[in-house]
Amino acid sequence: MWSSFWFVPAVFVLTSIGLFGITHRLDVLLSADLSNVPLLFSGGPSAASDVLSAIAGSSITVVGTAFSLTIVTFTLASGQYTPRMLKHLSADRGLRVVLGAYLATFVYALLALRTVRFSGSSGGEFVPLVSTAVAFFIALVCVALLIYFIYHVINLIQPSAIFHQIYAETMNALSRLPDSGTNGGESDSSRFDPTKNPELNLLRSEAPDILKAGQSGYIQHLEIEVILKAVCSAGRTRLVELPYVVGDFVPEGVEIVRVWPACKTGFNDGAEEKVRKGVIFGKERTIERDITFGLRQLADISLKGLSPSTNDPTTAMQALDRTEGALIKLGVKDLPGRTQIHKVNDAEITVLIDNPTFEDFTELSFDQSRRAAFSTGQVIYLKRSLEAIERAMDANHAPQRRLALWRRAFSVAYNAPSQLPDRRDALTLTLQSLRIARKFRDSDPELSRSIENDLKEILALWGNSTFEDRVREAVSGLPHPPASGLSQRAASS
Structure with a gap:
């Protein structure tokens, strides 16, 4: 309810109606005694009508114009960063408070205006002194809110504010993951290995019971326990597969649950309805x-900043800063496994679910932006990405995670000589990648083998080049002299 855009304005409007009920009651009971009270309205019916009309008209005009321009501003900003930012902006509480205050002022002024009676009308002349004074005071508050509104909108479309909102929500999602101490477990996120459980693999070769999606949409929440209780037969079900996970788009009619072994009678009555409670679209x-x-x-924001049309590497690196923070936070979190064991009615059920792995996160964080940076020659972004990779490797101690991060560093070193026109820029990126390799080469045998093979490829790329000696020295870990490879050869000859 709080997330609804209209909830806060509706509360303000209802409050203004209640406030008018109180002030109007005071006007009716105490109108004869309030005519000389300081700070209250002291004019006649015509003046009160003019004041209330001006307040009502100006408040609805200001809010209409201001929010129309704000929508245009947000649309232009979303084109520069990402269209998904409109959702964050529309959920901003400050905007909803300002909208609610102006709508409440408009409604209050209209209600007060209808109680004004001129001389000669039925019931006699009546001036709502308290209501008019309160409307005037609320109008002054709206003037202050307009100043706040302008300042707030300017801050909302700043890159730092957009990044902070996305980063805060991402970190909040990460906080839901279980802590893993300092070893960042990853083995529980591996894919189903049929060689380790040939019995279940043989079971998968049979035709399963299938439950199809009754609607299309993105999966926003997946409650595995609810799904298992809905589809599992007591003492019979052994294996359940969920092909879609949170964040996936599910077309109507596709299979969302597979159950082995199949039952001749299919699912129990009402199973589909119960599954809908566990899969929120x-x-x-x-x-x-x-x-x-x-x-x-x-x-997406990094790609926008690296595109030739935008050419804003600073914004791209600010987005990369937050990506680095998320990957470091993952260092003390365990990811949900792709093969899980759940207990339903005292029976163990194996659940296969294609949850994202750390490899998926690193691919999403670096691969597309790396290609874009090479295509536009943004060497400074590539340097910053290597720094982020190194710090993420420091935070993630699991060998699989470090290997996934090293692959991204190796890709920079491997592509730099062929993608960058300036060989010195390519050398700088290669040496930075080699420093990462030396740092983590002996941390794990599997990682060490991968790095050693990759170093051979890097050496082959720089063979017979001016900077071959510097690359070889960097691979061996020996300090190289400040002179270039060309001057070294000249001196030796």
Whole structure:
């Protein structure tokens, strides 16, 4: 309810109606005694009518004009950053408070205006002194709110404010993951390995019971326990597969649950309705339980900043700063497994679900933006991405995670010689990548083997080049002299 755009304005309007009921009652009971009270309205019916009409007309005009211009401003800003930012802006409480205050002022002034009676009318002359004074005071408050509104909108469309909102929601989603101490477990997120459980693999070769989606939309929340209780037969079900996870778009009619072994009678009555309670669909993705959506938005902003039409590497690097923070936070979190064991009615059920792995997160965070940076020659962004990779490797101690991050650093070193016209820029990126390799080369045997093979490829790329000696020295970990490779060869000859 609080997330609804109209909830706060509706509360303001209802409050203004209640406030008018109180002030009008005071006007009726005490009108004869209030005519000489300081700070209250002291004019006649015509003046009161003019004041209330001006307040009502100006308040609705200001709010209409201000919010129309705001929508245009937000639309232009979303084109520069990401269209998904409109959702964050429309959910801003400050905007809803200002809208509610102006609408409440308009409604209050209209209600007070209808109580004004001129001489000669039925019931005699009546001036709502208290109501008019309160309307005047509320109008002054709206003037202050207009100043706040302008300042607030300017701040909302600042890149830092947009990044902070996305980053805060992403970190909140990460906080829902279980803590893992400092080892960042990843083995529980591996895909189903049929060699480790040939019995279940043989079971999967049979035709399963299938439950199809009754509607289309993005999965916003997935309650596995609710789904299992709905589809599992007591003492019979052994394996359940969920092909879609939070953040996936599900077309109507596709399979969303597969159950083995199949039952001749199919699912129990009402199973489909119960599954709907465990799979919450929506028309768009949300970050609350969808970490990849937060990283996706940050990656989109980076791509916009790196595009030739925008050419804003600073904004791209600010988005990368937040991506780095999320990957470091993942260092002390365990990711949900792709093969899980759940207990339903004292029976163990194996659940296969295609949850994203750390490899998926690193691919989303670096791969597209790396290609865009190479295509536009944004060397400074590539340097910053290597710094982010190194810090993320420091925070994530699991070998699989470090290997996923190293692959991104290696991709920079591997593509730099062929993608960048300036060989010195390529050398700088290569040496930075090699520094990361030396730092983590001995942290794990599997990672060490991968790095050693990658270093051979990097050396082959720089063979017979001016800077071959510097690359070889960097690979071996020996300090190189400040002179270039060309001057070294000249000196030796």
